[in-house]
């Protein structure tokens with residue numbers, strides 16, 4: 001899969017664009033003014049694999065809290081700014097690693113000039129973050145949504161370029177998946193900057209992860225996109241997990257565990273639907289790129305999951321442990337979970353020793 005070429009940007013210690021690995025972002029849902037709670041959630045996000053974290057900056061107190069939050073984390077922080085350019089200035093002074101400005105509600109040239117001047121001095125990138133729900137009011141309603149989003153982004157990008165600022169990243173987010181795909185495809189050839197992908201307000205985890213996987217997945221498959229955020233009505237770690245699943249499904253990142261499990265059927269000899277979630281929970285914190293399979297029977301089990309590092313397949317009254325599709329031993333049915341955990345632990349240990 002060849003990727004669109006974009007100019008690289010540095011956001012804290014993460015490179016976005018320029019062929020760097022596609023980074024995973026999320027956003028805290030704490031009150032940014034509550035430094036302790038926000039730091040706690042950022043640490044949770046770091047544990048579950050987030051690489052960049054965005055914080056809402058609704059007022060000056062929130063902007064100023066960023067300096068206290070920065071002292072407690074090394075994850076790059078992005079200040080999310082709407083309506084008031086002075087909050088962007090305050091967030092920059094507080095040490096943010098990136099800004100998101102909404103061109104739908106911060107548009108005055110002199111205000112943007114003040115923000116980009118300070119951002120340039122500090123080498124802080126700015127995301128032009130278009131959202132279908134807050135497009136500039138004077139945009140022609142009869143134009144397709146995708147075009148209106150692209151026009152709003154391009155107008156802001158051109159203004160920033162005129163102001164001699166090019167540390168730019170662009171997002172064009174809507175709930176409408178086809179419109180989002182069209183918009184990113186349209187802008188991809190028109191600007192050299194990295195693209196931040198997302199389907200906005202995608203919903204609860206089950207439907208939202210699917211909407212995001214389709215929208216973001218189609219674009220990534222076409223080589224478009226440098227960083228992603230899955231927006232879910234859930235704890236932000238759910239967003240990070242969904243984002244990695246999208247990237248792993250396309251072979252773009254290898255972080256964390258890939259769980260292969262069969263749907264179960266009348267041939268199943270073990271309770272896959274109980275065992276698979278238990279193993280999934282056990283593996284929640286594992287960051288090594290390993291593949292684990294849970295298969296209901298031996299007829300197709302090891303063969304279907306040949307690529308798995310380790311797995312189990314149900315047999316009559318027992319479970320069969322396999323590695324890379326080869327059966328290595330059998331264990332009584334009731335000991336399966338513990339036996340699989342022991343195999344996983346030893347695999348992770350071997351990877352640690354080998355410096356993976």
Ligand code: SF4
Pocket residue numbers: 262263264265266267268269295296297298299300301304
């Ligand atoms: S692995 Fe066995 S139990 Fe699972 S779906 Fe396939 S045939 Fe059915």
